[in-house]
């Protein structure tokens with residue numbers, strides 16, 4: 001069981017994510033963990049010894065409590081080794097179902113945990129209780145950590161009903177090692193990233209408070225927008241699907257503080273289950289509108305965010321009633337196009353690159369390379385890979401197709417833009433754009449405000465935006481196999497290395513489809529193999545996806561019956 005977690009632990013997210021995505025009601029079987037040995041370690045703090053009794057009484061969730069506690073310990077040590085810089089710990093399971101939970105760790109610059117610390121975290125999360133105390137002592141001595149030095153940890157959580165208890169466990173882990181913990185309560189993941197970076201830059205990035213976050217983004221947005229609330233085809237009105245998560249709450253807070261600069265109707269604001277039939281993942285993967293959509297005019301702009309508001313996608317329904325998606329690839333291309341134009345207007349020669357993953361639609365990649373003529377790179381799934389690559393450019397635009405992404409500006413770029421702003425009004429605008437962007441991580445609300453700013457400045461509605469290029473029809477399937485790690489990949493996950501023969505079989509199938517492309521990879525967050533397929537038509541895409549899915553089933557140890565293509569059974573595997 002624990003080894004499962006080792007696998008899921010080595011995940012690719014921007015910072016370092018420990019996705020303990022077991023449904024809480026399914027982990028009761030781990031509760032044999034000894035309270036006494038846990039408490040033995042907890043001699044670090046008498047306080048926790050008391051608290052741990054309370055936590056341990058929640059039998060069905062003590063494994064998560066224990067992991068959360070250990071992550072609190074880890075963050076405290078990490079802060080010490082980084083000279084007391086703030087480390088963030090966010091309790092959330094993001095786009096996953098409400099009963100799931102997990103934790104994301106945020107390094108001082110908002111970046112991923114150093115690779116060497118990923119393995120420290122993995123080992124710490126999985127060490128036997130009886131060895132926990134000695135294990136922590138070894139981390140301290142191996143890394144020459146001064147246990148008397150200061151340590152600062154910020155903690156936040158999404159609005160899952162079990163998050164407060166888990167947040168408490170994280171905080172207890174910090175307290176156990178005599179670290180300073182600051183609890184931010186319910187916040188979005190990108191807000192916590194913002195607070196961490198704001199605190200570590202001593203306010204240069206912004207004030208590390210909720211009000212400081214709203215102020216920075218709203219000021220930039222309203223300065224950019226001015227009195228021009230509508231322009232050309234752009235209408236100042238949109239529907240915001242909050243996935244019943246923290247993003248809905250925070251959007252409402254934004255609206256309270258904004259000066260009617262954007263008309264937003266928030267739906268799925270907490271009346272249903274988090275991410276259930278709503279939110280960015282549902283809209284992207286199911287390619288369907290969320291539950292609770294009001295009847296709106298065709299072409300009304302709609303936005304969906306995920307459960308911790310670090311992903312955003314746009315969608316609308318056309319006059320024939322067809323659902324149309326504007327995903328992360330669309331946002332990336334819109335932003336890259338806008339920024340290139342701004343750089344020209346600013347008379348600045350800065351390198352810009354766009355970073356995607358294999359899930360990027362082939363239509364978008366062609367458009368970037370052939371029309372926008374921006375260098376485009378493909379990296380493995382997970383924002384930490386995208387972020388890392390984006391750092392290589394003066395301006396790095398990175399988005400996963402699912403809507404997670406942001407734009408990062410090098411110090412050099414910022415300096416040049418600032419210097420240029422003395423004489424060039426466009427450079428002044430660009431400085432506001434930088435302020436509007438949450439560079440620390442993908443931020444659904446900040447990304448949305450940026451898209452709104454760009455559409456307004458171009459005078460575009462969703463039709464104009466969609467007309468920039470055509471997406472190829474695409475489909476993702478999930479295949480259950482005995483051990484998903486039998487699948488290994490290379491070339492940014494586009495080529496399958498093992499099981500031997502699978503890639504050749506996929507190539508053969510793909511060659512029968514016009515504009516066909518397909519790849520398979522083990523998920524990092526779920527116990528499944530993911531299949532992605534795209535082709536010239538919807539029917540061909542479905543057929544290709546199912547053919548490839550069955551190859552995985554046959555050659556990689558599929559569990560249960562083979563897939564039946566296509567039609568009504570499709571949704572069972574999506």
Ligand SMILES: CC(=O)N[C@H]1[C@@H](OP(=O)(O)O)O[C@H](CO)[C@@H](O)[C@@H]1O
Pocket residue numbers: 012013094359381382383400402404522523524525526530
């Ligand atoms: C196809 C897909 O959307 N995969 C997602 C998903 O990872 P998997 O490794 O595919 O389970 O969750 C990650 C964390 O949110 C996200 O970075 C990634 O893009």
Ligand SMILES: [Mg+2]
Pocket residue numbers: 094095306307308309310311
């Ligand atoms: Mg998320």
